[in-house]
Amino acid sequence: MGTIKKGILGGFSGKVGTVVGSNWKQTAYMRSLAQKVKNPRTPAQVKHRAKFKMTIEYLRPLAPLIRIGWKLYAHKQSAFNAAVNYFMKNVIGRYWVWDLEADPNKFLISRGSLTPAEQTTTTIGHNPGVTSMYIVWGDNSTVGDASKDDTALIAIVNKDKKEAIISYNDYKRDSGFGRFTIPNDWVGNTVYPYVGFVSNDGKRVANSVYLGLRTIPENPL
Numbered sequence: 001m002g003t004i005k006k007g008i009l010g011g012f013s014g015k016v017g018t019v020v021g022s023n024w025k026q027t028a029y030m031r032s033l034a035q036k037v038k039n040p041r042t043p044a045q046v047k048h049r050a051k052f053k054m055t056i057e058y059l060r061p062l063a064p065l066i067r068i069g070w071k072l073y074a075h076k077q078s079a080f081n082a083a084v085n086y087f088m089k090n091v092i093g094r095y096w097v098w099d100l101e102a103d104p105n106k107f108l109i110s111r112g113s114l115t116p117a118e119q120t121t122t123t124i125g126h127n128p129g130v131t132s133m134y135i136v137w138g139d140n141s142t143v144g145d146a147s148k149d150d151t152a153l154i155a156i157v158n159k160d161k162k163e164a165i166i167s168y169n170d171y172k173r174d175s176g177f178g179r180f181t182i183p184n185d186w187v188g189n190t191v192y193p194y195v196g197f198v199s200n201d202g203k204r205v206a207n208s209v210y211l212g213l214r215t216i217p218e219n220p221l
Contacts, residue, residue, distance in 0.1 A: 047100075051088050057083050061162065064166065065155055067080065067210065069110025069111065069153050069205060070082045072205055083108075091107045107192075110153045110198065110206030110208045112144060115144035115146035117197065119138030122135055122211050123136065124217065129219070132179060133180050136177040139176050141164055149173070149174055150198065152166040152172065153168050153196060154155070158189050168198075173197055182216055189198060190215050190216075191216060192207065193212065
């Protein structure tokens with residue numbers, strides 16, 4: 001049974017006939033009950049579920065970063081859901097369930113109009129027992145609306161392990177680089193590094209830049 005909270009013209013929660021009422025962020029919504037599907041495993045449905053599974057596995061380790069990098073697109077949905085929708089529509093290619101691919105060059109850990117990173121590169125260094133990856137960018141804090149105080153949003157994604165190293169409060173635009181310790185069990189794995197920026201007041205976000213895939217080499221020391 002549904003419950004009307006604000007009179008006959010207000011929103012309601014619960015089920016009334018074939019309609020369900022709910023609220024999200026103080027906004028009332030109504031939706032129809034889902035109909036039973038005779039064949040829940042049509043090729044289109046199987047493909048959609050496979051794409052959704054791949055998307056969630058890719059984005060889940062990045063969730064704290066996504067909440068910052070995609071917050072400007074959180075209109076009547078969460079920032080994470082905005083990133084999910086973009087990923088499914090723009091990042092996953094191929095048409096067959098068994099041949100789905102995520103294009104790392106199309107993925108964005110952050111999205112917006114703030115001046116993006118420039119002169120980006122990666123280097124890998126070794127110390128006894130420790131492998132480090134350096135994410136490097138040029139200090140372009142005098143270009144466009146960039147500022148030296150912009151915070152770097154960084155991700156190193158290991159798709160095979162379904163893990164990621166992330167940073168969203170450690171480095172500024174004028175830092176020029178970030179250093180990250182690579183887990184020993186990532187040796188031989190391919191990783192996808194990204195860097196974006198968010199302004200100091202959090203109101204502007206830059207499209208992230210993909211730095212190209214790297215394979216983690218064995219530490220020779």
